Amino acid sequence: MKVRAWFAPVAAMLLLAGCVSQPTRAPVAPIDQAQARAQDERRAALTDWALAGRIAVSNGKQGGSGRIDWQQTGDRYAISLSAPVTRQSWRLSGDATGGRLDGIEGGPREAADVEALLRETTGWNIPVRALADWVRGVGADAGRFGKAQVVYGAGNRPVRLVQAGWTIDYTQWQADADAGTGPVLPARLTARRGEAKVRLIVDAWGPGSTP
Structure with a gap:
């Protein structure tokens, strides 16, 4: 049985955005480049973290869709x-040298090529190491x-953010209060390349632990 058969269909979820009328956008305020760089540096420095949420993948x-729990410590990861x-x-x-798929x-x-392993086994194109x-x-x-x-x-x-042929759109971020003393992190994002799409909704961020 292919792993792709394990997820419930999510055509409605993936098409929902196209059914919602878009409000008129307010003028965009000028970007403070110094603040943008400082926030980037804080998020980049967060190398040990965990998230729990929902993922939808299409190709x-x-x-298909399901729950996701991700533990990251440096280059080491464990994604359920x-x-x-x-x-x-x-x-x-x-880790950076390769991966193991159980279940x-x-x-x-x-x-060694974890992205190729996922494509061959599940049919999904998920850029795991860059997505971290x-x-x-x-x-x-x-x-x-x-x-x-x-x-x-x-x-x-x-x-x-555009990189390696992928376009990542950030549609929602944590509220400042939810971040506590850490950096404000994304709450909703979608990564696309060609027909491949990965949509992630983060319900909670937390500290990392050894995967």
Whole structure:
């Protein structure tokens, strides 16, 4: 059984944005570049973190959704995804050198190219290693993924980041109060490249622990 069959269809979720009328946009305030850089640096310095939320993935005509729990400590990660309707789940863990996918038919699989492993096993195109940075609103390693182009908006925070052929749109950020003493982090984002789309809704950010 392919992992793609474990997730409930989410065509309505992915198309919902297209059904909502867009309000007239207010004039955009000038960006304070110094503040934008300072906020980028604070988010980039957050290398040990955890998030819990919801993910929707589509690749052309196929799509699926589920819960996501992500633990990150430096380059090490452990990502668990589950589909409540089917009660199926899988876990991806690894570091910069490769990853291991558990919960699939035939037993665990390992590969140096974790993105290729996911494509071959699940059919999904998820840029895991770059997404670990993008999900915090910062560009991934330029030496590996090329230079990131960032467009800033309200609060001197990114509204769009383009890197490695992907376009990441940030549609919502945490409220200042939710961030506590840490940096304000994204609450909703969508990454797109061609027909591949990954939508992430973060319900909670927290401190990291050893994956």
